[in-house]
Amino acid sequence: MIIEPAVPTTLNPPAQFAGDVWLDPIALPHEPDQRMVVVTVRFAPGARTAWHSHELGQYVRVTQGVARFGGRDGSIIEVHPGQTLYTPPGEQHWHAAAPGVFMEHIAMVQSGDDPATTTTWLEHITDDEYNGS
Structure with a gap:
């Protein structure tokens, strides 16, 4: 058994995030055949x-807080503490904190065969997409 060493909180890059978003790893792979990544965001x-x-x-x-998740069809789903949202493979989406509140979630993903393709980053969302207008 191993107690995981503390890893410093990192500020996510502006190329992939708008506003301040911090990341704290919970579980990262140790062995080549392990794929699960769990982080607090x-x-x-x-x-x-x-x-x-x-x-x-x-x-x-x-x-904590209120999360917003948006899809390409223009839908926005609000998710509250204690709720879990599943996004299927390949579905384009975004996540955000609702206006006026901090939000925290635990994200769980499995790395792909090529970790560089686990997450495909695209363009930033617009204010209209965020606001649902």
């Missing part, structure tokens, strides 16, 4: 990801 009010998709899908468990 904290969003400042109104902060958001760019459009993206995950090769093998993603689970997100909201732990």
Whole structure:
């Protein structure tokens, strides 16, 4: 058994996020055949990801605040603490904190055969997409 060493919190890159979004790893692969990655992600009010998709899908468990998830069809789903959202493989989406509140979620993904293709990052969302207008 191993107690995982503390890893410093990192601020996510502006190429993939708008606003301040911090990342804290919970579980990262140790062995070549392990694929699960689990991280806590904290969003400042109104902060958001760019459009993206995950090769093998993603689970997100909201732990604090109110999360918004948007799809290419214009839908926006609000998710509250204790709820888990599943995004199927390849589905383009974004996540964000609702206006005026911080939001925290635990993101769970499996790395693809090529870790570089696990998440495909696309363009930033617009204010209209974030607001649902």
